[in-house]
Structures are given as C-alpha cells and as structure tokens.
Amino acid sequence: MTINNIFQFLVPKDKKFFPLFELASTNLIILAETLHEAVNAPKAEREEYFRKIEELEAEIEEITHKTHLELSRNFITPFDREDIHALIKAIDNVADNMHGAASRMRLYQVEKITKSIRKLTEINLEACQLIGLGINQLKDFKNSKEIKDTCKKINKLESKADSVFDKAVADVFENETDAKNIIKYKEVLSALEMASDKCKSVSNVMEQISVKHS
Numbered sequence: 001m002t003i004n005n006i007f008q009f010l011v012p013k014d015k016k017f018f019p020l021f022e023l024a025s026t027n028l029i030i031l032a033e034t035l036h037e038a039v040n041a042p043k044a045e046r047e048e049y050f051r052k053i054e055e056l057e058a059e060i061e062e063i064t065h066k067t068h069l070e071l072s073r074n075f076i077t078p079f080d081r082e083d084i085h086a087l088i089k090a091i092d093n094v095a096d097n098m099h100g101a102a103s104r105m106r107l108y109q110v111e112k113i114t115k116s117i118r119k120l121t122e123i124n125l126e127a128c129q130l131i132g133l134g135i136n137q138l139k140d141f142k143n144s145k146e147i148k149d150t151c152k153k154i155n156k157l158e159s160k161a162d163s164v165f166d167k168a169v170a171d172v173f174e175n176e177t178d179a180k181n182i183i184k185y186k187e188v189l190s191a192l193e194m195a196s197d198k199c200k201s202v203s204n205v206m207e208q209i210s211v212k213h214s
Contacts (some may be wrong), residue, residue: 016070017078018139024063024091025132031056034100036121038105039113042209050106057099064092079209084190087205091131098124101191108184116168117185120161120192125192127157127199134206147210163197165189 031053038049067088073082078084101121104110136152137143172185 004042016074016154016159017067017084018135020063020067020070021087021091021138022132024060024067024088025128025179027056027060027063028091029125029128029132029142029152030124031060031095031098032121035102036118036125038102039118039121043111046105050102053099053102057095060092060095064088069128079213083212084211085203086208087209090198090202094124094128094195094202096190097195097198101188101195104184104187104191108187110184110188114168114185116164116171117188117192119164120168120189120196123157123161123164124192124195127196130157131199131202131206133204137210138206144210144213147206151207154199158196158200158203159192165193172213190195 034049034052034056038046038053041049065083071077123186130150130153134147135152137150138148167185168189172182172189176182176185200207
C-alpha cells in the first residue's frame with residue numbers, strides 16, 4: 001500500500017467537495033443540453049432556453065464560490081487544494097463560454113443557426129457528459145485507467161471541435177457577404193470552440209489528480 005493509499009484510508013470520507021463537484025457537473029450537463037436544444041428550436045422559442053442557460057450559469061458560479069469558501073474553512077481535503085481550485089474553476093470556465101455563446105446569439109439576434117453551430121453544441125454536450133462521468137470516477141482513485149480513458153475521449157472531442165470550427169469559419173468568410181453576419185457567426189463559433197477547449201482543461205485537471213493518487 002502506497003503512502004497515498006494509506007492517507008486516503010485514514011482521511012474521513014469527503015462530504016464537502018465531491019457533492020459540490022457533482023452538483024456543478026450536473027448543472028453543466030443540463031446547461032449543455034439546454035444550449036443544444038436552443039439551437040435546434042425555432043427562433044421564437046429560444047428566449048426561454050437562453051433564460052434557463054443564464055440561471056444555470058449563475059448556479060455554477062455560486063457553486064464555485066461555495067467551493068472556495070469550503071477551501072478556506074477545511075484543513076482536510078480529498079486531494080490537493082490547488083487541484084480542487086483548478087477543477088471547479090475549469091468547470092466554471094466551460095459554463096462561462098457556453099453561456100457566452102448563448103448570450104451572443106441572443107444579443108446579436110442570430111436568425112439562422114448553422115449546422116456547424118449545432119454540431120459544436122452537440123460536441124460540447126458529449127464532452128460535458130464525460131466530465132460528469134469523470135467526476136464520479138474520481139471518487140474512487142482505484143479507477144485511474146477509467147479516468148484516463150474518459151479524459152482521452154474528451155480530448156478527442158476537443159480536436160473534433162477544432163476541425164468543425166476551422167471549417168465553419170472558412171465557410172462563413174467564403175459564403176457570407178454581410179459583414180455584420182460574419183462578425184455574429186465568428187463570435188458565436190469562437191465561444192463554442194472555446195467551451196470545448198475548456199472541457200479539455202477539465203480533462204487535464206482530472207487526469208492530473210488521478211495520476212497523483214494512483
């Protein structure tokens with residue numbers, strides 16, 4: 001038994017941080033689902049989805065704040081304090097960028113939702129679902145291979161999102177003649193692509209934590 005294993009055995013079961021991580025990842029998945037539903041809904045129905053996204057992003061922000069408060073109150077943590085901070089912040093960043101994409105669609109009154117926008121929201125939803133899976137796997141540090149496999153899948157999705165984004169931007173510049181529309185689509189696509197980058201950041205933190213405790 002390694003020193004890490006002994007320490008984990010002696011430390012009381014965490015009742016503070018993992019419930020917060022699970023709540024944040026659950027809200028993140030719902031946010032991603034709502035965004036994907038929004039881009040597949042008629043324009044007249046999108047406002048309701050956008051309001052829900054705003055509420056979910058605020059909830060995740062509050063969970064991030066609570067996590068930081070718990071860090072200041074608790075001496076014993078399930079893993080390194082800097083990793084707890086990095087993990088909750090990375091999840092929060094994913095939510096911020098998906099909310100940012102929704103806000104741009106709302107603010108710029110984007111009429112036509114392109115296939116690329118729908119595809120990127122689909123990729124982000126899948127990545128967020130994997131983040132939720134990874135958080136559950138982190139509760140048992142014996143599952144290091146499972147966590148590694150989950151992180152690998154998230155990283156592949158991020159590469160896929162990059163390809164979709166590059167092609168989408170090229171298409172916009174080639175086929176769109178209205179300069180305002182070019183700016184609108186580029187802003188929305190950039191926020192969605194950045195969300196997938198932040199999903200990869202969550203993956204990197206989860207894998208780092210797993211390696212430290214394996």
